[in-house]
Amino acid sequence: MVATLTKITGIILAGGESRRFGSPKAFAKFNNEYFYKHAINSLQKNVDNIFIVSHPSIKARFIKNKLVTVIEDPQEYQGNGPLAGILATMSIDESDWYVVLPCDTPQVTTGLIKQLISFIDPQIDAVVPIVDGRAQPLIAVYHSRLKDHIEKLLIEKKFRMQDLLASCSVLFVSEEDLSLGGTEFHNINNQEEYKKLKKDSL
Numbered sequence: 534m535v536a537t538l539t540k541i542t543g544i545i546l547a548g549g550e551s552r553r554f555g556s557p558k559a560f561a562k563f564n565n566e567y568f569y570k571h572a573i574n575s576l577q578k579n580v581d582n583i584f585i586v587s588h589p590s591i592k593a594r595f596i597k598n599k600l601v602t603v604i605e606d607p608q609e610y611q612g613n614g615p616l617a618g619i620l621a622t623m624s625i626d627e628s629d630w631y632v633v634l635p636c637d638t639p640q641v642t643t644g645l646i647k648q649l650i651s652f653i654d655p656q657i658d659a660v661v662p663i664v665d666g667r668a669q670p671l672i673a674v675y676h677s678r679l680k681d682h683i684e685k686l687l688i689e690k691k692f693r694m695q696d697l698l699a700s701c702s703v704l705f706v707s708e709e710d711l712s713l714g715g716t717e718f719h720n721i722n723n724q725e726e727y728k729k730l731k732k733d734s735l
């Protein structure tokens with residue numbers, strides 16, 4: 534729970550197809566924990582509640598509890614990418630801010646999420662890190678006022694996170710602004726990257 538009256542919800546995106554990986558990435562293991570569990574661990578001390586947004590075929594496999602709810606993408610946008618998952622959560626949960634995480638960055642930390650939240654400012658719509666010169670919109674914080682805008686983008690078939698970033702007020706934070714361990718943003722797309730992750734952690 535955060536120490537202010539601002540309500541913050543975590544969104545774990547787990548509705549992708551994992552085609553390159555070959556099986557649902559949320560249930561790959563790192564350090565004896567499912568990938569999605571690492572996302573929960575990094576969020577739980579920083580947010581008031583957590584939504585996992587997944588698809589019907591794997592929804593039942595996630596462990597739910599008082600903090601964690603599992604939902605699906607809106608049917609009309611299933612398979613259209615992360616924006617639908619963010620909208621699904623904003624539509625049923627009333628928070629001020631939403632911390633978004635993918636389910637395939639098992640090295641994400643509580644400290645990183647805490648730092649991202651520390652940049653929240655009522656004047657902006659989103660806090661998005663820039664790592665290795667690239668914006669990281671799937672490990673970022675979004676204000677609830679973006680809900681109608683995200684819905685409009687989806688109706689217009691603008692499904693890319695970039696479409697959102699280009700049309701709202703974003704505070705981009707650099708690697709220098711964040712004290713990083715270096716691996717927090719590493720996402721796992723295929724078996725080769727997964728093997729390397731496990732090897733490097735030995």
Ligand SMILES: Nc1nc2c(ncn2[C@@H]2O[C@H](COP(=O)(O)OP(=O)(O)OP(=O)(O)O)[C@@H](O)[C@H]2O)c(=O)[nH]1
Binds near residue numbers: 548549587635
């Ligand atoms: N809720 C939701 N999450 C998604 C969707 N598409 C991707 N994600 C999530 O976004 C993150 C990054 O996804 P990607 O690795 O780009 O895509 P993927 O579909 O999981 O994998 P590939 O099929 O190999 O492209 C992962 O956590 C996915 O589960 C979607 O349509 N809905």
